[in-house]
Amino acid sequence: MIDPITGLGIVALMGALATIAGAAEDLESDVGSQSNPNSQVQLAAQMDFPHRIFNKAISGEPPAYGLWCATGATVASVLLAQNMSVIFAIAIGSLAGAILLGLFSVTAHMGRTASQKRFKQPVYMDMVIGHVPPIIAHGFIAVFCIVSFSYIMNTILLHPFPLPLLALLWGITAGAIGSSTGDVHYGAEREFQNQPFGSGLNAAQSGNIVRKAESGLRNGMDNVWACAKFGGPVTGLALGGTVFFDNWRSTVFSGMNAVIAGLIIVLILILANRLVEVKARKAYGPYKDEEGGAEPA
């Protein structure tokens, strides 16, 4: 059994790794446009808005990240069994996972875009060459960090699940969090900056995504540049928070006390959410007057 101070240090390190992993995971899905916001990129060409935004929805992010992380952890486990150093084994494993992500990105993008030939959406080869390396790079960071904290959990905190299984489960969780938090920045804000801020996105505007950038035509790089200012970091906070809070309570407390500590964290988050809700309602006000009629002046 490790002493509590060392245990807390380890949990903090895991939280930090998870924060970086969450941010990189979300930013990778912004460069390549994956998950729910990609429905608008897919729809844009069909609504007569041809664009230069990378279009790859390989699958939902959670199963996709489950696959990359499980691949990375499996390769790392094999190398560790051959007595390779931990850092090298995880790095090579993560590279294998990231290359797999790159391969899927190319096939997904080309397949999806080519199927839109009837809507006159071109396949830009320079986009494939320009976007795939950053996708692999962001994916590598995410997979490396997830496999690393899974390794710490397995080896130092002595979690009973084997490393590839832990990485699979944390990969699925990372994908679920990225898809639920940071992607909203990309989908609801960055893709629709042609709408007034805070107006809500009318369903009639579906497919009318922004296609012009600060300079030239907008692509995935412009999107990740913007999303790195909010969506990416908050996704990191969400994954880091989940990993940290969940492990903190079981490191500091034991038995039923750990359960009670967890419930207190949940209660605090419910109250914090209520505070944000009240603040937002006051700041933005209603869209209609009290009788439900015309918009207030």
Added chain:
Amino acid sequence: MIIDPISIALITLGGVLIGLGVHFIPVGGAPAAMAQATGVGTGTVQLAAGAGLTGLISAGFMYNFLATAPGGFGTSDFILVLASGAVGSMIMITVTMFIGQLVYVYCVGVPPVSAKVDKDPITGDRQDIYVSQGTEGHGVPTVSFVSGTIGGLFGGLGGSLIYVQLMQIGNAPADPAIVALAAIFATGVFYVNSVLASYNIGGTIEGFHDPKFKRVPKAILSCLIASLLCAIIAVPIMGGVS
């Protein structure tokens, strides 16, 4: 050949709890990712699985700690593992909903609001006038947040129940092969039930106040049948045949 009926019943109950839990989680799918529907902007299965599997990791930790300790694994330990899994799942879902809320409020600039009720059943806040034009609500209002927390509770409870029961049948808490088999099977049963529940929901649900929640009995029946089949396959594999 007799297959342990209590194990079959408990694994089936775990599956039903997962199916029930999914209905509580407020998900808006692709429309919510564009702030066009209330709830978290992802798919039902994705979020439920993400939360449930975090709970499974917590439950695995606690089970290993208690089952390998001297004195054996009693009923109170069983409850503690289930509680640990449920709380792990609740932490993941509340953190995700809270951070998602921050994105809706500070990044997209819309207040959290439900389009299915005129007043929030918990806070009593007026909802309909805060819905922006052409949308079905946005963000995670308090009622949906509380509902999501309950969903995490049921999901984590169900996943942990399946895992612990399979581990009890395997009767080797330190054997990595048994641990991996039980965890993968629990994950599989989790996905089976969340996909079934997802079909019942049909894309989006705001929580227990949503009219779609009335469809729960159908989901419970189908999850019961599916989980029973899963249990009949799982129990003999883990060695629960006498």
